[in-house]
Amino acid sequence: MAHKRAKQYRAYNELWAEAQLELSRLLTEELPAEPPHPEKDRVVFFQRLAMLYVRYIQIFRQLEKVYDQVVHPQKRQVIRAMLDGVIGRVIELKNEMVEKEFSEYHYMDDVLHDLKLRPADLEIPIPLYFITERNKELQERKTMLTDILKMAEVTESPEPLMVKDMSQEEAIKIIQVVERTRQGRLRAKLNEESRNMNKMYRTKDSGTVSIESAAVCIQKVWRGYIQRKRAKIARDEEMIFLGMVMDPKYRVPYPAEITAQANQAYTHIKQEEHEEDYQKSIEAVTKQLRDVEGHDMSKTMKDQIRQWFIECRDATGTFPDYPDEEDGGSAIIFAEKTPQQLMEEIAEKEEVDSSNKPKGKEEKKEKGKKDKGKDEEEEEEAGLKMLPSAFLSDLEVGNKTYTDVWKTRNESKNFSQRHEVELIKEEKRKVIETEIRLQVDEQMRQELADWKLAVDKDKGGKTKGNAKKKKGSKSGKKKKKEKDLTADRTLESLCQELVEQGLLKKANNVGLQDYLGDYSYLGTTLRQNDIEPMPSLSDVRQVLTLYAILPLGSQVVHENAPLIKAILLTGPGGVGKKMLVHAICHETGANLFDLSPLNTAGKYPGKSGLAMMLHIVFKVARLLQPSVIWIGDAEKMFYKKVPKEEKELDPKRLKKDLPKSLKLIKGEDRVLIVGTTKDPLSADIKSLCKMYSKIILIPRPDYGSRYILWKQLIQKKGGEVTKVLDLSSLAKISDGYTPGHMVQVVQSVVTKRRILQQANRPLTAAEFVAPLAKFDPVFQEEEEALKNWYAKTPLGKKRIKAATGKEEEEAPVKGKDAKKKGKK
Secondary structure, eight states: OOOHHHHHHHHHHHHHHHHHHHHHHHHHHSSSSSSOOOOOOOHHHHHHHHHHHHHHHHHHHHHHHHHHHOOOHHHHHHHHHHHHHHHHHHHHHHHHHHHHOOOSSSOHHHHHTTTOOOOGGGGGOOOOOOHTTTHHHHHHHHHHHHHHHHHHHHHHHOOOOOOOOOHHHHHHHHHHHHHHHHHHHHHHHHHHHHHHHHHHHHHOOOOOOOOHHHHHHHHHHHHHHHHHHHHHHHHHHHHHHTTSSSHHHHHHHHHHHHHHHHHHHHHHHHHHHHHHHHHHHHHHHHHHHHHHHHHHHHHHHHHHHHHHHHHHHHHSEEEEEETTTTTTGGGGGGGGOOOOHHHHHHHHHHHHHHHHTTTOOHHHHHHHHHHHHHHOOOOOOOOOOOOSSHHHHHHHHHHHIIIIIIIIIOOOOOOOOOOHHHHHHHHHHHHHHHHHHHHHHHHHHHHHHHHHHHHHHHHHHHHHHHHHHHHHHHHHHHOOOOOTTTTOHHHHHHHHHHHHOOOOEHHHHHHGGSSSSOHHHHHHHHHHHOOOOOOOOOHHHHHHHIIIIIHHHHHHHHHHSSOOOOEEEOOTSSSSSHHHHHOOOOHOOOOEEEOOOOHHHSOOOOOHHHHHHHHHHHHHHHTSSSSEEEESSSSGGOOOOOOOGGGGOOOTTTHHHHHHHHHTOOOOOOOEEEEEEEEEBBBOOOOOOOOOOSSEEOOOOOOHHHHHHHHHHHHHHHHOOOOTTHHHHHHHTTTTOOHHHHHHHHHHOOHHHHHHHTSSOOOHHHHHHHHHHHHHHOHHHHHHHHHHHHTTTTHHHHHHHHHHHHGGGHHHHHHGGGGOOOOO
């Protein structure tokens, strides 16, 4: 067993090495010695972006596997930093592709073909550590919510049972109905028994049939059965040989697969154990270093600083000014520079600071505008350039760490993959040195001041005056903080209030992979033929993973990647918008706050009440981050004209205050607003687009997605998909129907009774047609209306302008057809 685990560790180390090698190649391409020439051809530039994007996703997939299964705590730190950096870079590239192609959805089947990859390789994984590393915290939150819900149920006064007065006639009617039902059942049972008896007597009387004819009859049946069985076996073997059907032996999990799953669970336990040992060792090593080497470090530093004082005095004739903490304190003294060079550098910094201070805001603004204008002109003339990245420098540092420390490290003795003490010592020596340097700097500043008083009395006073001024300038900058309206209340009491008001809810247990949908195989081909393809449900999954799940799951990514505060999911009813909101919460362990107009109606009345509601929601959302604030029927908040039946509900009450609260969300706050709407046309488009920075159009499922949906939904419900069930025809005739319709149809057809009857009467496609016909599909007019509406959004307008160059007034008339002349 131990030998197997050693092989497992070696395999994941090799996978890490492969990922790092590919990453180093990408970094050399992205960070060349000379900046690359701007690209004038938009299509070529997009292909370069798409190639980088796909390659980074492959590294992301590899590093995610490695991080999940490596148990060495120090390796995990490096891998985690690399993983966060790669995730951030993928999001940056996606953002850049959107800006260059003016579309939220991209089709890269040509890139996949060039790289010899499958469509499944483009699926973006959701790191398991989003949940596994927060298990305890999530369990505590879950128990807190359940306890609050139980308390709310107890406190609610149960309605008294109303005893209904019943007349004698009504009572007699009920008794008659029950008695007639009993008699009917009894008669049916007696009839069945008599039929069985008749059959038995009939078979006894028929003795005239000859033995030969009976034998022939039996032979016919038997030979037909045997031949059908052989034909089925031959057909199945042929389909398995062609790769059209999976071999039955692979459907049942192999013992090796079960062992692998057990090993993975064991690995997670080992990770926790090794991490605990590592943290204890850090404390012990830090204490030991501080006790043993701390005094020597302090003494050495003081001697070096005193030597520097004397050298400066000999070289310049005066004692130097002690470097500030902001500049690095005495750390810059130990750089390999002469005292004169250091004095010149300090003097230059002071001059730059003094020259920057007197400039007013107006001058800065004017300069900024001029510079921006020049930059834009240069970019337009020069061509397309890559945007600056916040993650490439971190990836470069992480790659260097891997090369210097782990690439050639001999781990033959570290069989159990525990932490290495020497690495902890190297790391903690620097930390302790920094701590001691701060203490030494304070002491040596005072010592230098004493020396100056003793030797250069005049200069001593000036230095003190300068120091005071600096302190005064720092304290002058104060930021206004948001007023805390509930400073005297605990988090539990706020949560309890939100649960009781129905604003804080439990998210459903659905994963993003449950949002079934196939890949769009002809996207690039259609665009090359001037046809704008509709995105598939697989594309929707990818976009939401990038925009919502990955930033919410990782603090580093959320702080440094392009900030997305609000997303609007729009599409016909039943395409799974609400399910996606719950999936985001489930995959990231986020809390779900419901600020839908219909849910907030009548709660927290008045202006002060509204302010309090938003304050409590956003305060709890920040304290219990990551959090998702869901706004169902988002169009109601921005109605052009409120319908008469909804005027009492006041759906537009959050229109002004919610965008203000949205502005308070910063990079460190993992809070996301997700709006869902099936009727965006009834809202004011400008206000809606101003609130939601990302608008994602969710289409009705295409043929491939419908085929997968029917198959998976029927099997999940307990139905068997046999050759009698023509899924292809069912997928074809269900064009226009949404996943919501399909779920309801499957629930009505595949009942418990029908599941029991499958052995004798398999499921057929015809059974699903009648229930499906009861629903209205998404008609072409509705889909076209949504496309035309999307063409009026900022991104839609940009795409039309880039594709056709026509005025925006013509865009609504043409709709999505105008987009069809997009990227070729």
